Amino acid sequence: MAVSEFDLIKDYFNKPGLTPTPEQYVRIPLGIGDDCAVLDLPPEKFLAVSMDTLVADVHFPTQADPNLIAQRALAVNLSDLAAMGAEPLAFTLALSLPKAEESWLQGFSLGLEQMIQTYHCPLIGGDITKGPLSITIQVHGLLDKGKLLTRKDAKPGDLVYVSGALGAAGLAISLMSNGMSLDKPDTKELQAAYYQPLPRITLGQSIVGLASAAIDISDGLMADLGHIAQQSSVGIELNAKAIPIALVVKKFMSTMGDKTKGLNLALTAGDEYELALTVAEDQQEEFLKTTAKLDVPLTLIGRVVKGSRVKCLDNDGHEIEIKTFGYRHF
Amino acid sequence: MAVSEFDLIKDYFNKPGLTPTPEQYVRIPLGIGDDCAVLDLPPEKFLAVSMDTLVADVHFPTQADPNLIAQRALAVNLSDLAAMGAEPLAFTLALSLPKAEESWLQGFSLGLEQMIQTYHCPLIGGDITKGPLSITIQVHGLLDKGKLLTRKDAKPGDLVYVSGALGAAGLAISLMSNGMSLDKPDTKELQAAYYQPLPRITLGQSIVGLASAAIDISDGLMADLGHIAQQSSVGIELNAKAIPIALVVKKFMSTMGDKTKGLNLALTAGDEYELALTVAEDQQEEFLKTTAKLDVPLTLIGRVVKGSRVKCLDNDGHEIEIKTFGYRHF
Numbered sequence: 001m002a003v004s005e006f007d008l009i010k011d012y013f014n015k016p017g018l019t020p021t022p023e024q025y026v027r028i029p030l031g032i033g034d035d036c037a038v039l040d041l042p043p044e045k046f047l048a049v050s051m052d053t054l055v056a057d058v059h060f061p062t063q064a065d066p067n068l069i070a071q072r073a074l075a076v077n078l079s080d081l082a083a084m085g086a087e088p089l090a091f092t093l094a095l096s097l098p099k100a101e102e103s104w105l106q107g108f109s110l111g112l113e114q115m116i117q118t119y120h121c122p123l124i125g126g127d128i129t130k131g132p133l134s135i136t137i138q139v140h141g142l143l144d145k146g147k148l149l150t151r152k153d154a155k156p157g158d159l160v161y162v163s164g165a166l167g168a169a170g171l172a173i174s175l176m177s178n179g180m181s182l183d184k185p186d187t188k189e190l191q192a193a194y195y196q197p198l199p200r201i202t203l204g205q206s207i208v209g210l211a212s213a214a215i216d217i218s219d220g221l222m223a224d225l226g227h228i229a230q231q232s233s234v235g236i237e238l239n240a241k242a243i244p245i246a247l248v249v250k251k252f253m254s255t256m257g258d259k260t261k262g263l264n265l266a267l268t269a270g271d272e273y274e275l276a277l278t279v280a281e282d283q284q285e286e287f288l289k290t291t292a293k294l295d296v297p298l299t300l301i302g303r304v305v306k307g308s309r310v311k312c313l314d315n316d317g318h319e320i321e322i323k324t325f326g327y328r329h330f
Numbered sequence: 331m332a333v334s335e336f337d338l339i340k341d342y343f344n345k346p347g348l349t350p351t352p353e354q355y356v357r358i359p360l361g362i363g364d365d366c367a368v369l370d371l372p373p374e375k376f377l378a379v380s381m382d383t384l385v386a387d388v389h390f391p392t393q394a395d396p397n398l399i400a401q402r403a404l405a406v407n408l409s410d411l412a413a414m415g416a417e418p419l420a421f422t423l424a425l426s427l428p429k430a431e432e433s434w435l436q437g438f439s440l441g442l443e444q445m446i447q448t449y450h451c452p453l454i455g456g457d458i459t460k461g462p463l464s465i466t467i468q469v470h471g472l473l474d475k476g477k478l479l480t481r482k483d484a485k486p487g488d489l490v491y492v493s494g495a496l497g498a499a500g501l502a503i504s505l506m507s508n509g510m511s512l513d514k515p516d517t518k519e520l521q522a523a524y525y526q527p528l529p530r531i532t533l534g535q536s537i538v539g540l541a542s543a544a545i546d547i548s549d550g551l552m553a554d555l556g557h558i559a560q561q562s563s564v565g566i567e568l569n570a571k572a573i574p575i576a577l578v579v580k581k582f583m584s585t586m587g588d589k590t591k592g593l594n595l596a597l598t599a600g601d602e603y604e605l606a607l608t609v610a611e612d613q614q615e616e617f618l619k620t621t622a623k624l625d626v627p628l629t630l631i632g633r634v635v636k637g638s639r640v641k642c643l644d645n646d647g648h649e650i651e652i653k654t655f656g657y658r659h660f
Contacts (some may be wrong), residue, residue: 003660004660005660008660029376029478030478033481034480034481034482035411035413035414035544036380036411036416036471037379037380038376038377038378038379038478039378040377041371043373046369046370047369047377048367048368048369049366049369049422049468049470050365050367051422051424051455051456051468052424052457053424053426053457053459053461053466054459055426055460055461058459058461059459081365083366084364092379094381094424096383096385124379125380125381126381127381127383129388129389130388130660131383131385131462131464132385132462132464134461134462134464136381136383136457136466138381138422140379141366143368148360148368150360150364151363151364151365152364216365231364330338330427330429330430330460
């Protein structure tokens with residue numbers, strides 16, 4: 001039976017668990033169902049917005065679990081709020097679907113709901129269209145006025161930190177692109193790394209005013225630090241030995257007898273969604289004190305220098321040649 | 331040669347004419363190029379947001395002029411701001427492209443620029459991905475706090491108005507779906523109706539506080555009035571004779587010897603992007619006085635009644651059977 005966009009919205013999206021709670025509606029005078037949604041910001045706040053698209057068979061396999069697709073779609077967007085230190089407020093969703101399949105929509109809706117509940121970021125509007133499977137989300141977050149955590153204020157001498165451990169999402173992509181399913185017991189951890197990255201919302205909010213620059217790792221650690229380097233007009237030197245490589249990657253690599261690939265993945269794989277950030281040396285103590293309260297591993301991986309390039313150095317200070325960067329090309 | 335997303339953004343999107351002017355940057359502390367864009371709202375304003383997707387071969391032919399595609403993509407979004415009476419502030423763009431083709435991107439960028447200059451609504455961020463051709467735009471607009479022009483406050487006795495004349499976009503779609511190109515002298519007007527609808531921004535802003543409900547006609551006049559009827563818990567009776575049919579539609583229909591199809595198109599064709607609105611009788615004088623200053627034709631087409639259905643009545647008060655509604659089904 002043919003169903004309309006309005007039925008889909010009613011059945012899978014405009015329902016408690018996804019839409020704002022009564023408390024959240026204070027900031028959202030109008031949600032789903034009119035020509036626009038309406039936001040009411042506190043006068044002391046800026047609004048941060050970010051938009052990301054996930055296309056089937058480019059950013060996830062078409063056959064992937066819709067629950068996981070939804071989690072990933074919202075997570076990668078929330079990660080951009082994290083990198084600005086913003087507090088999630090609400091999101092909009094543009095969903096293109098080849099057909100209206102109940103089980104898919106049920107799974108997708110459930111995945112969204114889990115993320116919405118975890119990150120207190122309700123759905124306030126969007127669009128559903130017939131078309132190739134694709135998900136565009138725009139997140140909206142609140143920032144204290146005047147305190148912007150951007151990519152452009154890193155200074156030579158600043159310390160470079162990264163949250164978490166790297167490489168697992170990259171390994172997941174590499175396995176998937178070789179046609180491997182991640183739905184098995186020994187790859188479940190990789191599946192989670194890819195589909196359920198942890199947006200570092202609390203970390204981001206804690207370091208506003210302490211970090212000099214921050215970015216979330218969507219293009220790869222070196223590529224994303226390259227954005228900071230370019231926009232701050234600085235260079236960055238990383239210490240290869242310090243780069244935190246995910247345990248699952250180390251295990252996998254040692255099984256494969258390939259020990260160098262782990263570092264390469266950690267340095268270049270995109271889709272990690274950890275935060276890379278720079279901290280002035282005289283802020284380090286306060287930074288460490290503040291972040292110690294959070295349950296987020298942070299590793300000192302290098303230093304901002306004069307120059308314009310991002311280099312990774314071995315123990316002897318020699319530059320290590322890196323094979324691939326995380327850019328996606330047309 | 332492979333190009334990166336960053337090059338595309340630099341070459342076609344992050345440039346004067348598309349990005350905010352120095353005056354506009356007062357409300358936009360951060361535009362393209364960081365993890366988020368940042369908006370600074372005046373304390374007396376709400377933010378209205380709306381998101382719409384256009385998918386190739388669903389909402390426009392893949393081979394259509396990219397300049398026109400861009401104009402249409404932004405126009406249909408601005409039309410949602412118009413229907414809320416919001417003042418355009420800025421927009422974000424998620425563009426999926428199968429390949430990076432210079433002439434296409436040049437045309438698309440130019441089409442955006444024309445709309446940005448006309449409606450003072452700059453580009454502040456977004457995402458470019460490889461994928462099937464698809465454009466998602468989110469517009470952001472400003473509203474006076476407390477004065478929401480929604481779909482839910484129409485009352486029995488209110489008068490129903492529509493802006494402009496209807497049917498031309500519907501006729502354009504009907505011709506295109508029969509494989510006809512609109513790129514000929516005698517169909518240029520239909521092409522414009524489809525690709526360059528006029529978002530009724532000034533009208534929308536003028537009627538806040540005067541109209542009881544408003545909607546832009548994207549699903550078809552009767553379908554969209556149906557949304558007002560449903561959300562306001564009222565019925566609506568239209569006077570068939572009063573429905574303004576676009577001159578180009580009348581001409582085309584008389585050539586075809588088919589006189590009833592014009593009314594049907596005007597009542598049911600989507601993608602018109604005129605405003606349909608309701609006005610309480612005691613506001614009519616003020617409404618007419620205010621809107622007389624605008625260069626926008628407005629026609630009284632019916633009345634809000636008790637009930638729940640939208641009907642179109644002939645001269646004798648008999649209901650006219652309408653063949654199709656403008657819903658898009660899955």
